[in-house]
Amino acid sequence: MNMNDLQQDLAAFWMPFTANRQFKQAPRLLAEAKGMFYKTPDGREVLDACAGLWCVAAGHSREEIVRAVQEQVARLDFAPTFQMGHPLAFETASRLAAITPPGMNRVFFTNSGSESVDSALKIALAYHRARGEGTRTRLIGRERGYHGVNFGGMSVGGIPGNRKTFGGSMLPGVDHMPATHDLKRNAFSRGQPAHGAEFADELERLVALHDASNIAAVIVEPLAGSTGVLVPPKGYLQRLREICDKHGILLIFDEVICGFGRLGGAFAYDAFGVKPDLMTLAKAINNATVPMGAVVARQEVHDAIVNGAAEGAMEFMHGYTYSAHPLACAAANATLALYERDGLFARAGSLAPMFEEGAHSLKGTKNLVDIRNFGLVAAFEMAPRPGAPGKRGYEAMVKCFEAGMLVRVTGDTVAVSPPLIIEPAQIERIFATLSKVLASID
Numbered sequence: 380m381n382m383n384d385l386q387q388d389l390a391a392f393w394m395p396f397t398a399n400r401q402f403k404q405a406p407r408l409l410a411e412a413k414g415m416f417y418k419t420p421d422g423r424e425v426l427d428a429c430a431g432l433w434c435v436a437a438g439h440s441r442e443e444i445v446r447a448v449q450e451q452v453a454r455l456d457f458a459p460t461f462q463m464g465h466p467l468a469f470e471t472a473s474r475l476a477a478i479t480p481p482g483m484n485r486v487f488f489t490n491s492g493s494e495s496v497d498s499a500l501k502i503a504l505a506y507h508r509a510r511g512e513g514t515r516t517r518l519i520g521r522e523r524g525y526h527g528v529n530f531g532g533m534s535v536g537g538i539p540g541n542r543k544t545f546g547g548s549m550l551p552g553v554d555h556m557p558a559t560h561d562l563k564r565n566a567f568s569r570g571q572p573a574h575g576a577e578f579a580d581e582l583e584r585l586v587a588l589h590d591a592s593n594i595a596a597v598i599v600e601p602l603a604g605s606t607g608v609l610v611p612p613k614g615y616l617q618r619l620r621e622i623c624d625k626h627g628i629l630l631i632f633d634e635v636i637c638g639f640g641r642l643g644g645a646f647a648y649d650a651f652g653v654k655p656d657l658m659t660l661a662k663a664i665n666n667a668t669v670p671m672g673a674v675v676a677r678q679e680v681h682d683a684i685v686n687g688a689a690e691g692a693m694e695f696m697h698g699y700t701y702s703a704h705p706l707a708c709a710a711a712n713a714t715l716a717l718y719e720r721d722g723l724f725a726r727a728g729s730l731a732p733m734f735e736e737g738a739h740s741l742k743g744t745k746n747l748v749d750i751r752n753f754g755l756v757a758a759f760e761m762a763p764r765p766g767a768p769g770k771r772g773y774e775a776m777v778k779c780f781e782a783g784m785l786v787r788v789t790g791d792t793v794a795v796s797p798p799l800i801i802e803p804a805q806i807e808r809i810f811a812t813l814s815k816v817l818a819s820i821d
């Protein structure tokens with residue numbers, strides 16, 4: 380195929396979060412995947428150092444999951460979950476409730492992280508209203524937070540580039556706390572940085588400004604992923620929890636990236652010991668095999684809404700045609716069984732010290748201003764090239780791909796978050812490749 384034909388073939392797909400024209404000049408295509416590796420159409424192997432998009436936690440095309448989906452599509456391709464049910468959906472919810480923090484045991488299904496976030500925000504509003512506190516409508520997010528791309532998630536999110544174009548159409552009544560990133564005090568911290576618990580006190584300032592009676596919920600990623608891997612400072616999440624408790628504000632953890640072993644335990648609760656009121660899930664919920672997300676609620680939150688409605692009334696007017704889609708549930712049940720059978724969350728925890736060593740061995744590499752890590756995630760922040768922010772990061776991503784490795788880049792930060800099945804030799808390979816690539820960037 381010549382270049383003209385190829386570009387013609389690529390024209391119709393308007394790609395998400397992609398520099399479309401640049402990509403289509405020099406496309407990077409993935410055609411197959413198995414275990415830890417992708418394969419390009421010309422047969423080149425690419426080590427998946429970022430679990431697809433932080434989502435393929437059990438590795439690619441696992442036989443148990445493939446089989447479960449194949450069998451399910453032949454048995455029951457679709458069934459509505461509005462005023463009807465199918466058995467797999469209840470099984471998936473129960474399986475999730477068995478591994479989520481104690482007391483968080485009511486599961487609302489969605490199809491993506493963005494939908495989970497908007498659903499959680501609506502649950503928070505419905506909860507307060509059901510309890511007769513309908514004035515609690517303000518939502519508080521955080522600068523540099525990423526909560527997907529729907530209007531709610533974009534509004535509580537704090538990524539300037541994602542917000543700029545839609546500035547006038549944000550949800551009203553949203554505030555942001557500052558990001559916890561503090562290079563001056565915390566650069567090259569291993570695990571949780573020592574400084575910055577006091578960033579949570581900004582919530583007290585917002586409560587003083589608006590009054591708690593007007594505030595519904597605070598949403599944060601326990602560890603911010605997409606925005607460049609910002610690990611919560613020691614004591615920060617605890618302090619957020621205390622302030623929320625003091626003022627009756629719901630705390631939402633967006634665990635779309637953190638959940639399912641990434642931090643070395645099932646969820647952020649297992650890693651940091653802080654329990655939210657609502658958590659949003661997606662991605663690794665079913666190893667990203669079929670689009671799926673979920674909101675998990677504390678039972679009290681669910682009960683306030685469900686038991687507060689009149690008998691026979693629909694209690695929460697919200698849902699998606701594909702909530703608890705049978706194929707997504709089949710994939711989730713097989714995935715959750717696999718995580719348990721192979722002890723993958725614990726495996727991530729036991730590999731974490733080696734991963735940390737490997738990551739921090741790059742200290743001293745040209746242009747690096749920070750290395751951050753926790754569990755099986757690490758990030759390498761480069762100083763921006765003067766006048767060209769993001770260029771070094773982009774070059775690093777392209778060079779890694781050429782060297783046979785997929786990484787994720789945000790601005791000038793390179794992130795790695797491999798499937799939890801990674802072998803020690805592959806961890807070494809990730810950091811050896813990165814070391815070479817980063818050293819080669821001007």
Ligand SMILES: Cc1ncc(COP(=O)(O)O)c(C=O)c1O
Binds near residue numbers: 494525527633
């Ligand atoms: C923390 C967080 N929330 C929400 C989302 C959005 O998820 P999705 O792309 O599935 O809508 C993401 C995606 O990366 C995420 O990292």
